Amino acid sequence: MATLFDQTTIKTMTLKNRLVRSATWEGMCEPNGEPTRKLTDWYCDLARGEAGLIITGYTFVLPCGKQLPGKMGIHTDGFEQAYRTMIDAVHEAGGTIAVQLVHSGGQTDSETAGCQPLAPSAVKVAQYPEMPAELSRDEINDIVRAFGKGAARARAWGFDAVQLHGAHGYLISQFLSPLTNRRGDEYGGSIDNRGRFLFEVYDSVRAAVGEDYPVLIKLNAADNLKGGFELKDALIIAARLSDAGIDAIEVSAGTPASGDESPARENIDTPDREAYHLSLAGEIKKVAGCPVMVVGGFRSFDVAEKAVAEAGMDYVSMARPFIREPDLARRWRSGDTAPAKCTSCNGCFLPGIKKGGIYCVEERKEELTTQKS
Numbered sequence: 001m002a003t004l005f006d007q008t009t010i011k012t013m014t015l016k017n018r019l020v021r022s023a024t025w026e027g028m029c030e031p032n033g034e035p036t037r038k039l040t041d042w043y044c045d046l047a048r049g050e051a052g053l054i055i056t057g058y059t060f061v062l063p064c065g066k067q068l069p070g071k072m073g074i075h076t077d078g079f080e081q082a083y084r085t086m087i088d089a090v091h092e093a094g095g096t097i098a099v100q101l102v103h104s105g106g107q108t109d110s111e112t113a114g115c116q117p118l119a120p121s122a123v124k125v126a127q128y129p130e131m132p133a134e135l136s137r138d139e140i141n142d143i144v145r146a147f148g149k150g151a152a153r154a155r156a157w158g159f160d161a162v163q164l165h166g167a168h169g170y171l172i173s174q175f176l177s178p179l180t181n182r183r184g185d186e187y188g189g190s191i192d193n194r195g196r197f198l199f200e201v202y203d204s205v206r207a208a209v210g211e212d213y214p215v216l217i218k219l220n221a222a223d224n225l226k227g228g229f230e231l232k233d234a235l236i237i238a239a240r241l242s243d244a245g246i247d248a249i250e251v252s253a254g255t256p257a258s259g260d261e262s263p264a265r266e267n268i269d270t271p272d273r274e275a276y277h278l279s280l281a282g283e284i285k286k287v288a289g290c291p292v293m294v295v296g297g298f299r300s301f302d303v304a305e306k307a308v309a310e311a312g313m314d315y316v317s318m319a320r321p322f323i324r325e326p327d328l329a330r331r332w333r334s335g336d337t338a339p340a341k342c343t344s345c346n347g348c349f350l351p352g353i354k355k356g357g358i359y360c361v362e363e364r365k366e367e368l369t370t371q372k373s
Helices: 037-048 077-092 137-157 171-176 196-209 231-244 278-287 301-309 320-324 328-333 347-354 361-372
Strands: 008-010 013-015 019-021 053-055 097-102 161-166 215-220 248-252 292-295 315-318
Touching (some): 019 328, 037 053, 077 097, 097 137, 161 171, 161 196, 171 196, 248 278, 248 315, 278 292, 315 320
Parallel strands (some): 019 053, 161 215, 215 248
Antiparallel strands (some): 008 013
16 A cells, blocks of 8 residues: 555656655745745755655746746756756755746736736736736747746756646646637637647657656646636646656646635645645546646645545645645654644745745744743
């Protein structure tokens, strides 16, 4: 029977356990997207804490695809030394690290992107800060090439894998969704057409890194929005990705406009509230011949273990728990299987805007209280 602490392989990667640090924005890069020593130290803490796979924060492949301050970029050869320093440090700390590649599409603003946001269609939806411009075919081709170039840099500089961000309302997700994709050309309409951009990106990335290098994807199983991407279409895309040679699918759901069904839900304070994407991931697992990762509200060791042992998940991904406890995997492996200390308050993201990096505000409050007492 599979357990959380099995050693596994994904193509050329050997992972010490089935616990994945899922990508999140850290806000620890230079304004131009160059990684900093602070971010390197953050990833090294996760490596020493024995996370089986570290997936970086979402990393823009072009400046027009940047969403938030302090976000990492992989759009230029000029960052090579900073990346090599970061990756080497993570490897020396015992970690395995993949970079997540993204273009934010319409889910950004003009000030951050340096231009009017670009999206599949010029429509204003709740998840967009402002009206985007519709991408031309030449612009689509430029972005597809940029994903390939970013992936080539990732492999050359030492990342163990790349992950495409096809979830949470970013550009790949925007093309997949009939809510945000109203195009009348070969990129819009049927699920085959709406999936065209994703598969062009995948082909570009695969050509850049070769068949022997792990290429993963984070995929929405549903947008949890009226008129959005639905499970029936996600199953078609997942099966096609598996047939095309994707090496793992991380299943998520929702967008920033999905309310109580957003990707990062609050008040995950009892086991029955955890694993809120597990049933969707189970459906994806039925059609995908590749490993499946599931993210979404895991806090308890028993819930995570059952997802692997009973629900057939290959990996369990977490983001917020690792913000508070970068050593969570090591703690669980050592026999202390108390639930993660994360309270799912989402307060960790505010310091990323105001203080140059995310951290657990609840933990900080406890430290201050202890110092005063």
